[in-house]
Amino acid sequence: MRKWRKSGQNMALFDEFVAVVMQTWPPPPKYEPHLLLGPFEGVWDIHLRQNWVILLRFQTGTVFFLRMGTHADLGL
Numbered sequence: 001m002r003k004w005r006k007s008g009q010n011m012a013l014f015d016e017f018v019a020v021v022m023q024t025w026p027p028p029p030k031y032e033p034h035l036l037l038g039p040f041e042g043v044w045d046i047h048l049r050q051n052w053v054i055l056l057r058f059q060t061g062t063v064f065f066l067r068m069g070t071h072a073d074l075g076l
Helices: 002-006 011-023
Strands: 044-049 052-059 062-069
Touching: 011 044
Parallel strands: none
Antiparallel strands: 044 052, 052 062
16 A cells, blocks of 8 residues: 555555555456466456556455565565
């Protein structure tokens, strides 16, 4: 979250995403949700912007936010 704020990104985008996933899983196609493979198997890659990604895991009705950043920041 600190990195998102420091980069000058609009917090409303993140807040909107949180509101959406509280109602709907998986997230709508506009977020380009997809499961990762390999060492990140079971982790969802969600795009808030073209190159701004949230990594999260969904288990038994709970969303766990793992990391947020660009693809390069996250090693993807």
